[in-house]
Amino acid sequence: MDLTPTAAEAALRADVRAWLREHLPWEYGRGLPPRFDDLAEEVAFGREWQAKLASGRWVGVAWPEEYGGRGAGPVEHYIVTEELARARAPELVGRIGVNLVGPTLLAHGTPEQKARFLPNILSATEIWCQLFSEPGAGSDLTSLSTRAERVDGGWQLNGQKVWTSYAQFADWGWCLARTDPDAPKSKGISALVVDMHASGVEVRPLRQITDESDFNEVFFSDVFIPEDRLVGPEHGGWQVANSTLTHERGVNPRQLVIHAQLIDELWRFAIEQGAFDDPRLAPRLAQAFAEVRIFQLHNWRSISRTAKGADPGPVGSINKLWWSEMSKRLHDTVMAVVGDAAPLWRGASENAGDGVWQRSWLYYQASSIWAGTNEIQRNVIGERTLGLPREPRA
Numbered sequence: 001m002d003l004t005p006t007a008a009e010a011a012l013r014a015d016v017r018a019w020l021r022e023h024l025p026w027e028y029g030r031g032l033p034p035r036f037d038d039l040a041e042e043v044a045f046g047r048e049w050q051a052k053l054a055s056g057r058w059v060g061v062a063w064p065e066e067y068g069g070r071g072a073g074p075v076e077h078y079i080v081t082e083e084l085a086r087a088r089a090p091e092l093v094g095r096i097g098v099n100l101v102g103p104t105l106l107a108h109g110t111p112e113q114k115a116r117f118l119p120n121i122l123s124a125t126e127i128w129c130q131l132f133s134e135p136g137a138g139s140d141l142t143s144l145s146t147r148a149e150r151v152d153g154g155w156q157l158n159g160q161k162v163w164t165s166y167a168q169f170a171d172w173g174w175c176l177a178r179t180d181p182d183a184p185k186s187k188g189i190s191a192l193v194v195d196m197h198a199s200g201v202e203v204r205p206l207r208q209i210t211d212e213s214d215f216n217e218v219f220f221s222d223v224f225i226p227e228d229r230l231v232g233p234e235h236g237g238w239q240v241a242n243s244t245l246t247h248e249r250g251v252n253p254r255q256l257v258i259h260a261q262l263i264d265e266l267w268r269f270a271i272e273q274g275a276f277d278d279p280r281l282a283p284r285l286a287q288a289f290a291e292v293r294i295f296q297l298h299n300w301r302s303i304s305r306t307a308k309g310a311d312p313g314p315v316g317s318i319n320k321l322w323w324s325e326m327s328k329r330l331h332d333t334v335m336a337v338v339g340d341a342a343p344l345w346r347g348a349s350e351n352a353g354d355g356v357w358q359r360s361w362l363y364y365q366a367s368s369i370w371a372g373t374n375e376i377q378r379n380v381i382g383e384r385t386l387g388l389p390r391e392p393r394a
């Protein structure tokens with residue numbers, strides 16, 4: 001791995017930095033996203049920001065130019081993402097589309113599907129959700145029972161999904177459904193694009209431990225899916241889904257952006273609270289800092305492998321396992337700095353940070369579950385990297 005930037009990479013970094021200094025909605029590298037009273041407000045703000053970012057062609061940097069990208073490679077994508085972190089830019093509201101659906105459509109979509117969907121994903125004109133998990137199918141996704149039955153001109157969809165992040169704001173859903181109930185589990189699934197505004201789609205928000213509703217239950221009752229919304233071969237959706245899952249776990253610098261910002265915030269907060277003078281806290285803070293730095297270097301190593309055309313393979317699982325466990329330790333350290341105010345919430349007096357850290361701590365408890373649980377990542381690493389015996393599969 002050679003971390004010396006080429007002249008073109010250094011120029012790209014300077015360009016994105018200059019653009020961010022001019023366009024960020026708050027002071028470069030110092031401001032904080034506004035506190036929103038509800039998720040709908042935050043999503044509206046996020047759409048505006050992503051549209052602006054896309055107009056500068058800083059979203060989907062590695063996507064082909066014809067769809068609004070720059071036709072660049074993973075290293076350039078990573079540089080832009082790092083600069084977004086440095087600037088403390090808001091997270092992409094359309095991240096499911098940008099990080100999961102877009103790359104899968106690029107690999108498996110028809111030219112018409114790419115032209116129809118990709119540009120609007122980048123600009124957040126249309127928001128996507130991921131309709132994979134079901135009440136009876138999470139880790140073992142091939143057990144899914146949502147059915148799409150052949151009808152004239154397409155399919156009729158019936159069933160239920162769960163934990164669908166942002167479904168209440170989504171225009172389109174990236175859905176796995178069983179199209180051949182008689183085939184072996186993984187051979188009878190198709191990947192379908194669902195119009196979330198279609199008749200028969202019902203979204204019910206779920207209340208989380210943070211008192212927010214980022215995710216939802218989604219019910220389908222006789223939803224019509226036209227023929228041209230099938231992505232990849234009919235009954236061949238499991239291979240298509242694997243592309244999505246590889247991107248979800250894989251070498252995606254999103255978590256780096258988040259954690260680079262978190263460590264920066266934690267540093268300032270710890271200084272304000274005098275935590276570095278506490279011999280019990282100082283080593284934990286140093287560890288949190290070192291771990292985020294290791295994560296950054298590990299990301300660079302993964303990116304450099306991908307840039308050389310290597311299959312990211314289980315590297316994605318190692319990444320996911322590392323950042324989620326690192327994140328939980330980091331958040332435990334934050335709560336130790338928050339100290340006696342740890343059980344307090346937003347609006348309570350004597351609560352430095354006004355509940356931001358408490359919310360973040362609660363939220364990141366789920367990090368070992370989403371994008372494939374950590375037990376599943378350990379299985380993947382054990383089987384594919386260490387060559388341990390495989391679990392029996394149906």
Ligand SMILES: Cc1cc2nc3c(=O)[nH]c(=O)nc-3n(C[C@H](O)[C@H](O)[C@H](O)COP(=O)(O)OP(=O)(O)OC[C@H]3O[C@@H](n4cnc5c(N)ncnc54)[C@H](O)[C@@H]3O)c2cc1C
Binds near residue numbers: 133137162370373
């Ligand atoms: C914040 C958040 C957002 C999410 N957003 C989405 C979304 O937008 N779209 C979507 O489709 N899904 C989403 N999910 C769902 C997520 O993908 C699933 O929760 C996850 O895949 C686990 O599935 P499950 O909840 O059904 O748990 P289960 O699969 O039932 O697992 C229960 C427990 O058993 C363990 N386990 C299961 N199988 C094995 C095994 N073979 N070996 C060892 N241990 C095992 C698991 O690790 C876990 O601890 C989200 C989840 C969270 C927490």
